[in-house]
Amino acid sequence: MSALLELAHLSVTFDLPTGPVTAVKDVSLEVKAGETVALVGESGSGKSVTSTAIMRLLPELACIEGEIRFDGKTLTKLKDRDIRALRGNDIGMVFQEPMTSLNPMHRIERQIREVLEKHTKLRGDKARARVLELLTQVGIPEPERRMNSYPHELSGGQRQRVVIAMAIACEPKLLIADEPTTALDVTVQAQILELLGELQARYGLAILFITHDLNLVRHVADRVCVMQHGDLVEQGPTREVFASPSHDYTRMLLAAEPDGVKAPVADAAPVVLDARDVHVRFTTKRHLFRPDETFEAVRGIDLRVRRGQTVGIVGESGSGKSTLGRALLRLLPSTGQIEFDEMALQPLDQKALRPLRKRFQVVFQDPFGSLSPRMTVGEIISEGLKVHFPELSRREREARVIEALNEVKLDPAMRARYPHEFSGGQRQRIAIARALVLKPEFLLLDEPTSALDRSVQVTVVNLLRELQKKHGLTYVFISHDLSVVRAMSDTVLVMKDGAVVEQGPSEAIFTAPRVDYTKKLIEASFIDRVA
Amino acid sequence: MLSYTLKRLAFAVPTLLVVITISFFLMRAAPGGPFDGERQLPPEIEANLKAAYHLDEPLPMQYLRYMGNLAQGDFGPSFKYKDFSVTELIMQGFPVSLEIGGLAIGLALLIGLPLGVIAALKRNSTIDYLVMSLALGGIAVPNFVIAPIMALVFGVLLGWLPAGGWNGGALPNLVLPVIALSIQQIAYIARMMRASMIETMGSHFIRTARAKGLSEVQVVLRHALRPSLLPVVSYLGPAIAAIVTGSVVIEQIFGIPGIGRYFVQGALNRDYTLVMGTVVFYGALIVLMNLLVDLLYSALDPQIRYDD
Numbered sequence: 001m002s003a004l005l006e007l008a009h010l011s012v013t014f015d016l017p018t019g020p021v022t023a024v025k026d027v028s029l030e031v032k033a034g035e036t037v038a039l040v041g042e043s044g045s046g047k048s049v050t051s052t053a054i055m056r057l058l059p060e061l062a063c064i065e066g067e068i069r070f071d072g073k074t075l076t077k078l079k080d081r082d083i084r085a086l087r088g089n090d091i092g093m094v095f096q097e098p099m100t101s102l103n104p105m106h107r108i109e110r111q112i113r114e115v116l117e118k119h120t121k122l123r124g125d126k127a128r129a130r131v132l133e134l135l136t137q138v139g140i141p142e143p144e145r146r147m148n149s150y151p152h153e154l155s156g157g158q159r160q161r162v163v164i165a166m167a168i169a170c171e172p173k174l175l176i177a178d179e180p181t182t183a184l185d186v187t188v189q190a191q192i193l194e195l196l197g198e199l200q201a202r203y204g205l206a207i208l209f210i211t212h213d214l215n216l217v218r219h220v221a222d223r224v225c226v227m228q229h230g231d232l233v234e235q236g237p238t239r240e241v242f243a244s245p246s247h248d249y250t251r252m253l254l255a256a257e258p259d260g261v262k263a264p265v266a267d268a269a270p271v272v273l274d275a276r277d278v279h280v281r282f283t284t285k286r287h288l289f290r291p292d293e294t295f296e297a298v299r300g301i302d303l304r305v306r307r308g309q310t311v312g313i314v315g316e317s318g319s320g321k322s323t324l325g326r327a328l329l330r331l332l333p334s335t336g337q338i339e340f341d342e343m344a345l346q347p348l349d350q351k352a353l354r355p356l357r358k359r360f361q362v363v364f365q366d367p368f369g370s371l372s373p374r375m376t377v378g379e380i381i382s383e384g385l386k387v388h389f390p391e392l393s394r395r396e397r398e399a400r401v402i403e404a405l406n407e408v409k410l411d412p413a414m415r416a417r418y419p420h421e422f423s424g425g426q427r428q429r430i431a432i433a434r435a436l437v438l439k440p441e442f443l444l445l446d447e448p449t450s451a452l453d454r455s456v457q458v459t460v461v462n463l464l465r466e467l468q469k470k471h472g473l474t475y476v477f478i479s480h481d482l483s484v485v486r487a488m489s490d491t492v493l494v495m496k497d498g499a500v501v502e503q504g505p506s507e508a509i510f511t512a513p514r515v516d517y518t519k520k521l522i523e524a525s526f527i528d529r530v531a
Numbered sequence: 532m533l534s535y536t537l538k539r540l541a542f543a544v545p546t547l548l549v550v551i552t553i554s555f556f557l558m559r560a561a562p563g564g565p566f567d568g569e570r571q572l573p574p575e576i577e578a579n580l581k582a583a584y585h586l587d588e589p590l591p592m593q594y595l596r597y598m599g600n601l602a603q604g605d606f607g608p609s610f611k612y613k614d615f616s617v618t619e620l621i622m623q624g625f626p627v628s629l630e631i632g633g634l635a636i637g638l639a640l641l642i643g644l645p646l647g648v649i650a651a652l653k654r655n656s657t658i659d660y661l662v663m664s665l666a667l668g669g670i671a672v673p674n675f676v677i678a679p680i681m682a683l684v685f686g687v688l689l690g691w692l693p694a695g696g697w698n699g700g701a702l703p704n705l706v707l708p709v710i711a712l713s714i715q716q717i718a719y720i721a722r723m724m725r726a727s728m729i730e731t732m733g734s735h736f737i738r739t740a741r742a743k744g745l746s747e748v749q750v751v752l753r754h755a756l757r758p759s760l761l762p763v764v765s766y767l768g769p770a771i772a773a774i775v776t777g778s779v780v781i782e783q784i785f786g787i788p789g790i791g792r793y794f795v796q797g798a799l800n801r802d803y804t805l806v807m808g809t810v811v812f813y814g815a816l817i818v819l820m821n822l823l824v825d826l827l828y829s830a831l832d833p834q835i836r837y838d839d
Contacts, residue, residue, distance in 0.1 A: 055742060057738060057741055057742060084744045084745070084746060085744060086744070087741070087742055087743065087744035088742060088743035088744035088745075089744055092742075093739075093742040095735060095738065095739065095742075097735045100734060100735040100736060101735045101736055101738070101739045102736055102739065103736040103739070103740070103754050103758075104736070104758070104832070104833070104834055105757050105758060105831070105832060105833060106754075107833075114740075114743060114745070114753070115743045115744070118743060118744050118745060119744060150833040150834065152833070152834045163739070166739070166743065167742075
């Protein structure tokens, strides 16, 4: 069978004011009708640029060389008019950002109809009927009502379904899905993938699936193309590539799945953190004469962490896991008892807590937002020292900063630089160094690896494990990423709607989950590798 | 929506009360009075005048009296324009200022919006640089420079249009003042529209619209225009209130009988009631315009809804 889509020696160069940057170098690949090809790579590998180039949606300063052929036409040579006739018609596209990919000012019906009216002769009631049919097909509940909704009234998963409905409205031959599930919870991700599979079977769609998640590829793709720094380094049938990767980078990506399990801690180890019946309630002030609205984000959670242990907290967005973490460190008001090293924290006010704060530190998810952009790395790391160890001289502080940077394997000479000069993984190391410099006993790790590429994730996970072993650190590790939690934790708490649905030793949870919700989570995150 | 509007209007009352109170006492704290002139009035006449206008009463008493009259819609008599009440002065002048100001805003939107859109779409092109330089010029050159030059060139030298005068609002008399008043607004609106259009064009849903196969014109008209208008709309509220209450400079230069001059004349003359009248009028207009802007906002953006 001949290829539906064929890229021949495609190169994309951006003509930036600072000089030309080649994002895609001499890439050749093909997608046959009805098959799913995954384009895999880490951030900056050029995979999204490639997919955007196919639709010719790149900004004007991008210069395309080579040829893109689709269904007998050479896309790179088509007139603007002719390529527009293909977009949304023969080629549908689904994007990474479900929250912002829909026009916030138009109702759902209008947004889907727009494609139909552009490319088909459907009008009026017939168009409306087709919209309804599409929404039903992509599994939007109450499609009749949802047609009249605005995007902000829909959840992320529902919005992504609408984008998919839009993409398949004209029964395209090719669907380009650019990280379509990355921003979604795993259970929603599983539903969306299932939906794409059904649509493929039904319409004989070819899918070009762009992702950084190899686990996903194994489950959805017939063939894999691996990209690194703009080069296509390996391609082949999924099974073969996974079984015997030929390129070092592919091997590295495959090995980049965090694995291993944590060495257990003696039962007799002292309890560092003991929380009982923790509740967090948020109150929305309303009207003078109307009662305030209360929302209980954390509903009575017990948690006990021994020295050297890692307790993993997993759950989907909105499950209350981050809120719980913050409440444990008294960064949010809560009720219930929280004891740190046999000291009750709840009766202490913020001022009394301050001397304790050096003993429990926190690393946040966003390595870009949580470091002050106007302070050097050295200043960021030493700031806590000034507060908690005012007696240290300038030189002693400097020595501690250097020591902390060495611990996280960053060159101490870089401490005069600013955060924006570092990559995501390096920034997360800086954040860890900032916490470590105070020599804490306890670290709250709130999704510390979620914003990072897989291969970088693994190095951060390994670093955290090493540091734990070396200093006997105690962690509470919050993540929605089950494979990382599995590699890190002694015990795991599964949270849903503010409550714990299941809790137990890590391996027991992952190998023999008892609760349906946990089973669903594990299944949806494709953890099928036995450690 | 209705209850929201009523609530906002109710909240306007305390706002205006504060504005009135502060202006009242500030005005009285300024040295001098309405009857100070080059020629000193005989003391008994001044005393009589003051008694006639109740200016001999203690200040809190005068305040209460003023508020009492205001509650009945009475702004009181003007101290300087004898024979006229403040209400009469405002009612005479406001339609004139409203006409000039309204036309100027209309013209500014008509020219400023398209200029901004074109500059944004042709970003960093010659057209963009040209539009933005002109806009910068429009903002930088004050209208007391532009207006006399326009009157000189088009009115005196070329003789195409009257250089001044109102003439009952005849069309030729409107042209120059309206254009002079709108130049700065055109510049502001064009710059604002350009910035917000550039932002919108970079958003994800614009990419989605292009991926549907829409043409650039359709993308702009159907998807980009409305969200880009929001910042302009919020600017327009206070801007309209300021412009339709008249521009002192334009009214003086073109000899137009609007209310803009009362703001300055009233204050210089210590014409207490006239100043208070214009302040209350302007304050109410600002409150009203801001309310209209918020209502328009919710009409433009479905994410903004006023339920209770």
